[in-house]
Each structure stands twice: as C-alpha cells, then as structure tokens.
Amino acid sequence: MDFIKSISLANLPTKIEKLEQLSKELNHDIYIKRDDQTGLELSGNKIRKLEFAVKEALDKGCDYLITCGGIQSNHCRATAAVAAKLGLGAYLVLRGSEDNELEGNYFFDKLLGAKIRFVTAEEYSNSRMEIMEEIKNKLEKEGHKAYIIPEGASNGIGSLGYCKAMEEILRQEEELGVKFDAIAVAVGSGGTYAGLYYANHMNKNDSVIYGINVCNDADYFKGRVLELLKEISTYTGEEIHVNKEDIDIVDGYVGKGYALSRQEEIDFIHKLAKQEGIILDPVYTGKAMYGLVEEIKKGRFNRHKNILFIHTGGIFGWNSFARSLL
C-alpha cells in the first residue's frame, strides 16, 4: 500500500516477543507485539494513529488539537503529549468531573498542560462532537485554528496508523521466520482493528484478525468496523468489499462494563506479570488477553498455531479501584 504521509512520533518498529511460559501452558505459540513501547509519554496504540491525524492538522495550519475521552483516556494523554512536543495547544473533553482522583492519565494530562473541559456521561454520549465544535469556535475567536480528533482517533485517517502497523508485522514475519495465523487486539473504538483488517486484506494476507471488545457488543463493532473500512478507503482510493460476518469480534469479555474490573481479570493480569514480566492494563489489554486465553482454552483457536497479541499499552490506566483487587 502506498501511504499517505505521516509524521514520525512513535519508536518503530516495536518488538515482537514470544511468551515462552504461556505458550507451553496453552500448547500454542503465543507472541506479543510491544506497542505499549511506542514511547513513554507518547505510548500505546494511539500514537500510531496520531502520526497520521496530527500530520493532517499541521498541513491545515492548525495550532490546537481538540479531542475527547474518558477521564483515564490513554488517547487524550497521548494527544496532550504530542501537542506539547510540537508546540501546539491541547483541549480535552473528558467524561468525568473535578472530583475524580488526580491520578494516571488525568494527572499527566494536567502535567502536560492540556486544557480540560469536563462533561457528564450523558453529555459525552449525546453531544461530544457538538461540544468539541463549540470549543473549536471559541478558540477561533481567540485567533487559533483548531483540529478535532474524534474519540480514540478512530476515523479513516487515524486508522491508517494500523494499516502501516500491519505492514510492519508482515515485514517482521519474514525477519522472524514466523507466520501469524491469528492476530488479536483489544477493541475500544475500533480504529486499531479496522486498520489491521484493511491492510491484511489489501496485502492478500490470510491471518485472521480477531478483536476482543471491551465495551458495547460484537454487533455494534462489526457495523462500526465496516464504516471505518469505508472511511479508510477515502484516503487510499481502494474500497474493500466485506460483510459483517467477515469481521471477527470476540464478545463476552466486557465484564462489568467499560473501565470496570472483575477479580478474574485482575488475577489474570497478575499471573501474566509474574509469568512473563509483561504488564497489561485493566481497561483494554487485560480484558482482551484474558478473553483470548479463555477462548484458546475453550478450543476456539485450535486451527491456529501461531497467535500474535498486540499489546496496545495503557499502563497509566491502573487506578486505585483496580489496584484494590490485587
């Protein structure tokens, strides 16, 4: 695929490591791609998306980035860090309030100098786009030019970051001499999955891309991914024709709900940390990899030998509630 230009922000390529102990335990070869190590302040999967979205913002002459997310949004923190690094302003619309504990990503948002507007859960789900537009207009009156990045940078341009990541994986397969039969990733707003899926398809690669949703349900994300695949094609010029049934979303691991932990999820994260020295987060990768391992145990992945899990980051999402379950 010929890529739209991006800027370079992430430490790439990220390593792929084999999880030796877990592989023995599950009788499958399990690998992990360390997208949690794309950076530190700028860590996780969102930075790959921002390489494309922020390029577009700079090309348009913008000096402010506006985005939105939950109080502990990794995406908002990454956006705040990128803005600071590039000398831009950052304005975050966060679902939460002043009463939230000043910890994790929210703490770093403040440290990085982002402006914050708190909204209720209801305002967030019904009118976050309008609220961001309002902020954009206000900034424009003050002489700024702002660029709005939607939730999770999950739109056509943001998803290109994971089209590029898929091509990175294909090169690494050759270097490592391993063919990944299945690639699994957490799904929160769908852009990471859609980018991987699109490039896998375009490169006529036959890995099966699995997404484990951490909110909503499979039906919602299958529809959302189809929309995103269309949006991606407006940048690449090539549409792909797939149906809802072709999108593999593994449902059943949302647990108590978005950003709420169950004891078995925390126990799994703790076990993997001790077993492999890898720290997952409680909101995305902990739930997703717990789901992956449960499904492997149930036999759903029996036809796959080599399985690659993408660690999308999120370490700053450890909050006092999740820690209390340790």
Ligand SMILES: *Cc1c(COP(=O)(O)O)cnc(C)c1O
């Ligand atoms: C945002 C996020 C995801 C989900 O990616 P989407 O592209 O929003 O589906 C997964 N893991 C972490 C750590 C994230 O911050």
